Amino acid sequence: MVRVGLIGFGLAGQAFHAPVIRGVPGMELACILERHGSKAKERYPEVRVARTLDEMLSDKSIGLCVVATPNDSHFSYTKACLEAGRDVVVDKPLTPTMAEADQLVRLAADRGRLLTVYQDRRWDGAFLTVKKLVNSGALGAIAEYEVRFDRFRLDVKPSAWREQAQFPAAGVLWDLGPHLIDGALVLFGEPETIYASALCQRPASQIDDAFDVIMQYPRTRATLRARILAYAPCHHLLVHGTEGSFIKYGMDPQEEILRSPHCPDGLDWGADWGLEQEKHWGTLSRVNEAPRKVTTERGDYRGFYANVRDAIEKKAPLDVPPEQALRTMRALLLAHKSSREGRVVRWTEAVE
Numbered sequence: 001m002v003r004v005g006l007i008g009f010g011l012a013g014q015a016f017h018a019p020v021i022r023g024v025p026g027m028e029l030a031c032i033l034e035r036h037g038s039k040a041k042e043r044y045p046e047v048r049v050a051r052t053l054d055e056m057l058s059d060k061s062i063g064l065c066v067v068a069t070p071n072d073s074h075f076s077y078t079k080a081c082l083e084a085g086r087d088v089v090v091d092k093p094l095t096p097t098m099a100e101a102d103q104l105v106r107l108a109a110d111r112g113r114l115l116t117v118y119q120d121r122r123w124d125g126a127f128l129t130v131k132k133l134v135n136s137g138a139l140g141a142i143a144e145y146e147v148r149f150d151r152f153r154l155d156v157k158p159s160a161w162r163e164q165a166q167f168p169a170a171g172v173l174w175d176l177g178p179h180l181i182d183g184a185l186v187l188f189g190e191p192e193t194i195y196a197s198a199l200c201q202r203p204a205s206q207i208d209d210a211f212d213v214i215m216q217y218p219r220t221r222a223t224l225r226a227r228i229l230a231y232a233p234c235h236h237l238l239v240h241g242t243e244g245s246f247i248k249y250g251m252d253p254q255e256e257i258l259r260s261p262h263c264p265d266g267l268d269w270g271a272d273w274g275l276e277q278e279k280h281w282g283t284l285s286r287v288n289e290a291p292r293k294v295t296t297e298r299g300d301y302r303g304f305y306a307n308v309r310d311a312i313e314k315k316a317p318l319d320v321p322p323e324q325a326l327r328t329m330r331a332l333l334l335a336h337k338s339s340r341e342g343r344v345v346r347w348t349e350a351v352e
Contacts, residue, residue, distance in 0.1 A: 140243030
């Protein structure tokens, strides 16, 4: 049994980590670090609640720590956990700077500890479907790949750290960018250049609430977009290749359920978890063939933690190894650099 200590019980801890950890056989949510408040105890009365990191780490049976705190505290919590001999999962992004990210990866290697970043969107049904289509050659050589995370929220939440300019690594590019960038890197590898524009569109926004990132390859362009002001639905995924195209509408259904009062608790998530309704399936249009619907692969964020469990037990390699986390960090920081300087940047350029 892998006993887990969860650090932070805001949105990330409540919706994307605690229920997923509790849904994986061989994992136990043993402790939650909630510095203030009583949400953790109210939701999980049987789970120990700690008020400080030292209090959590005093339980030597906890082998895996999960850092689900604001971005500016990722480095300090991860460093402390690694130095205490724990394996660590960090919510994305790894850290706000490349220097800190490099330091953590070196520290994990020196201490012989597992370190990975929570890229749960690799287990989106839509991404798994596109990955399968691209790898199978069904679309031929890929010329264009576009993915959009569109939402609509006109109001700004002044209490949310992600919406406050004084917080390091706030804004939508820091929040959603790691998901979209990681997906493009998984599909196509390192690009030659990156061009990005981080936008502030809502009247009361202090930070970027939209972005466009273009990752250019020799014959492939990956366009990554996110919007908070997107009321009308647009395509979620679009791929054009020499043998045809694929287009899909609608986001993965898992997030909405995990953020709702109907969030699963325990090992039984139901036989239909992660299955998408047929009306949301994408359409594959191949050259000289009639367009047809493609069944969306089953999405399941539990796959991330199941892999971490297996990696800890030496049964499988990490699906998101530290080297890939650093690669995503480089692309994210280059995107910010491109947006600040208003120019195309090369993959080999220095990052701060």
